[in-house]
Amino acid sequence: MIYLEAGQYKTTYEDDQAIFPIAQDRYLVLAAVLVAFVAVPLVANEYWLQALLIPFLIFSLAAIGLNLLTGYAGQLSLGTGGFMAVGAYMTYKITTAFPELNILLVFIFSGLIAAAVGIVFGLPSLRIKGFYLAVATLAAQFFIQWLFNKVAWFYNYNPSGTITAPPREVFGVMVTGPEATATVRYLVALSLLVLFALAAKNLVRGRIGRSWMAIRDMDIAAEIIGIRPLPTKLLAFAISSFYCGVAGAMMIFLWLGSAETLAFDINVSFQVLFMIIIGGLGSILGSLLGAAFITLVPIFLINAPALVGVHMEVALERHIESIVFGAMIVYFLIVEPNGFARFWQITKQKLRRWPFPY
Amino acid sequence: MNSNGKETLLQVDDITLSFGGVQALSHVSFDVAKGEVLAIIGPNGAGKSSMLNVINGFYHPQSGTVTYKGRSHRQMRTHEAAAEGIARTFQNIALFKGMTTLDNIMTGRNLKMRVNFLWQALHLGPARREEIEHRRYVEHVIDFLEIQAIRKIPVGRLPYGMQKRVELCRALASEPDLLLLDEPMAGMNVEEKEDMCRFILDVNDEFGTTIVLIEHDMGVVMDISDRVIVLDYGRKIADGTPDEVRANQAVIDAYLGLSH
């Protein structure tokens, strides 16, 4: 009876519209945030942070971004990698031009530029739908990747065209660059994620979220009740690209430290799409769960044989990882096609009655 | 002002609409007085739904004009129509399947909400106030249509009759001046139909909403409408009070020619 709702009466619309109307949810989220902010930095070593947690946080943000566009507004996109690249390259460009500017502000500016780019590539969505649109967004993916590889201005004319995160401080603490500790970078990434996840949650439970879902569920009916498709879709593209742009900036400045355009290639776009499908379309929590699955499970699988003391050729390990991972995806889809978020909902319903079977 | 001395809300003038070679509507004219309940009837394929689609701007007629609230439109855009206070329901329910009843109805308030996305992202101050203010209105409509119990249920899981009711609720939430109902009672059992009739009349009464509806059930039509228009093969063949229409020979022929 962990999730007992009985006795929780809502007397105002405010309470009813609260972000987590059920008390247990509130405590759970609060506990998770506390653990993430306090416990994890105390116990995690650099491997955990650098190899598992920071990438998880960054991809979560990108997944939330894509979920706003695809899960909520129903516009399938494979341009995520491109929009992330915009964020990363713009951050590099701005912070090397204005080293004094607070790097977190630079993330936001770069996100805004990514949003503008997103709007441009969102224009075709007025006419093109479904898988056709998905493939059309690949034009954005490939064009952006080409642009940053080709135009030397974006990488300050260095000979190889790789961007490197320069050292930057925020309030006297090194946040990016080699001297920034993994813990600091983790905390920055976590704060940004919590902030933006909250904003996303707020957006989707208000007017904008409802118009996105209306367009997604039935665009014609939405139009007839007065939701204008183009501005609504473009806003989705803009906000989604903003999230992806910030995630891209974080990827270079809080995680990898340096990258070429290959770091934002088509595989990234696919990966983020996998995350939201497996996590649950149209769910913020699902984005996080999906990001956890796609970033952590392969790492687990590749290390699993060694953990149980089996030693095999790395190539074989990698292939087995690939097979098991693929099979897991198919299996999970068969068990719960609507993703982990739905799975969590069902579990919650069960917990509500637990330990009673009915 | 029309002949009855009432204010005219909507005037449809000489509308002709065709798809490819198929003539859906030809030279149809009629007007709707403010506060009236007007029924459009006719056999299948007579162009009834097309007529509604022309009124709210989803189809653009080849010729003719629609004059609404005194302004003539050759082509009305759908969202303009919505902004001007035209709402509608659909023959095949057009609810947003992935959303709850409450959210569906809240979309009806969309046009009246103004707070920009930054405030919404914060969900503070104006955004919060606005949500609550509109929620209050929506709850009013929910009470009116007696669907309090299904607020938080995704509409996809509701039975057919309930979905129809939610759809009406969504249309009402936008406080329309003109409500277009496309077969609001199709597929319902007798009790549900009675409920729906009551709601339609109450809406007309309480909110003063002008209603144009398409319906097949003659009994219902005769009971609730002030006036009836009959379409056949895209042409208007009769226009008058229920009694007048019932007595019209052309209408009788059109209906007898079919298996209804």
Added chain:
Amino acid sequence: MELLIQVFVAPFLDMAGSPVFLLEVIINGLLTGVMYSLVALGFVLIFKASGVFNFAQGAMVLFAALTLVGLIERGVPGWLAIVISLGVMVALAYAVERWMLRPLVNQAPIILFMATIGLNFVLEGSGQIAWGSNVKELDIGIPDASFDVGGILLNEFDIYAALVAAILVAGLAVFFQKTAVGRALRAVADNHQAALAVGIPLKTIWIIVWSVAGAVALVAGIMWGAKSGVQFSLALIALKALPVLILGGFTSVPGAIIGGLIIGVGEKIAEVYWGPVIGGAIENWFAYMLALVFLMFRPQGLFGEVIIERV
């Protein structure tokens, strides 16, 4: 101003200046386009019959080619290796139907799409476990010499590839139009219920269509493998087939061919004449941009079925 001339005038002057070379570019573009079509065909078949956007098509090409070349390396004669590989692809189709499509029947297209991504990982892994990741030479005896026709250099291999593609398309056309199974497949494409009414189990249809797509993947694998060796990169050519697909329409076999030809010629002309001006290696995004521009005018692709919106 100078840039404008370079972009909008100079390339056309260049084309007019040496029409023979332009012709050579176009012919090479057509021949390349045929190779893209080979991969796109597999997508179309599966999408047409089951509405599944098969992300694993590239992995199927790799898997088929790896199986073939692995068998040949182990001393199996060429013809037998092809037969066995075909058998493997049919077995794969059966497995896919049994363990993936059947449990997921009636799910949304995006879920099926995601499932094929899972399949993609499984195929990439198992293909490489069985046959290794090293690059393998695939020599199927197609001559590879070049010859000169009126100043235009052509490659025999490319001509053969075009012939193979033509035969394949003709074969598929006959299969779809003339055989009972083919007609049933078309019925399925139109309406699942109707197909059931004809009396053909959906299950059989799916196995057949995935088998045919597997065979097409084998052919594509052979042609691309002979061109660039059999190795992991084969799985990536699926990306070259996507613009072809959106251009031609997901459901049209002729669309895959015509789309391939347009993309092939378009990207070669862009790269040769505009590449030097704006920086080279523009082929990839140009193909997608070209497809995108087409879509703006025909949102359902060149030969896709027209989408009618109703309420």
Added chain:
Amino acid sequence: MTHRRTMLAGMLGVVFALVFIAGPVAAQNDQFFPLLVYRTGPYAPNGIPSANGFRDYYDMVNKRDGGVNGVKISWEECETSYDTKRGVECYEKLKARATVVHPFSTGITYQLIPKAAVDQVPLWSSGYGRTATADGTVFPWAFNAPTTYWAQASAVINYIAQQEGGMDKLKGKKIAHVYHNSPYGKEANPTLEVLAQKFGYELTLLAVDHPGQEQKATWLQIRRLRPDYIYMSSWGVMGQVAVKEAAAISFPMDHFIGNWWSASEAEVVPAGSAANGYKGATFNGAGPNWPVHQDILKHVYNGDQAKAKENNWGEVLYNRTLVGAMANLEAVRVAQKRYGNRVITGAEMRWGMDNLDITAARIKELGFDGMMRPLRITCADHEGSGPVLIQQWDGAKWNPVSDWIPVMRDVVRPMIEQSAMEYAKENNITPRKCE
């Protein structure tokens, strides 16, 4: 379904619990070398021989000599699939025990350069990575000896001049650079441009996108341009396709020169007879006919030549990493001379590398005579400006067709120092002083 759901939940729980158990293992009593390899994925054909070279050399030294001065060598492979993000995980997992890291990917190298300095792990990208790391004052922890892309480009221009009969003959010659459209591929461009200005040849740059299976447009351009020489920086499938395309347009293969990553068996064997006559740069001799190979055959493969060949014994990339492994151990020895015959830490290893001097006599002793040139690294010079050899494929093996060609240090070194200074400025690094 209920059971399935429960199972699913259970599985996920286990997965996430176990992930957090994984992590770096504590230090051991061996001299540990992490191997970031890629035996799978699009670049596996290049990654496999490279990985085998390292492994076999360490294995052989353990079996033949019992390690380095009594310290046993250990190593662990970690699969990166040539993916930067997987590289992070591998590096984090193995860095705590690492003596030296060879990232074997330009992307991973770039990413590790700033980290290595903080973690005190020396990086060695021999013949790849960031060219500017040749400046040891700005990059104390990164090495790219024996030579760099820029030096290589200058050596190839030198070679072309030799073929043509002198530097003055370069004037008016047309040279095309066909390159992999990535940071790696672009590395040679600035040098080739500077040299074009200096010697008056006409340079055309032609980019090929990853993975490079389809290059018709590039080769149409070449057919029209008719360059006198083609220089290529390819990787993966791109190389063999280019070789085939060149043969298809009847380009004279002996005027087609690949850089050292574009001239291994992976480029020529799949291309078949089309590749005959194709040339490539290298900084090691190819083939298995060197004394060290006999030791490997004896100690690692027990004389089984077929098995050795299966493991790329004697191939170009295999030989290159043999030399890399040997140089690693030499640097360990240098460090042991100062710190004692025990396990050397990363920081001590860096000192050893800074003072590495592999003389001709020592090369002979180690069984590498003729396969490589003497190598000397200093605090300021992490490259050594080693000379380059041109080899040619004859259909069965690579044969050297030139002497060791000197690089144009006078041109390249100032470029390196300038590039390093720009990096230092952007990243607030104060270059160290070298005596």
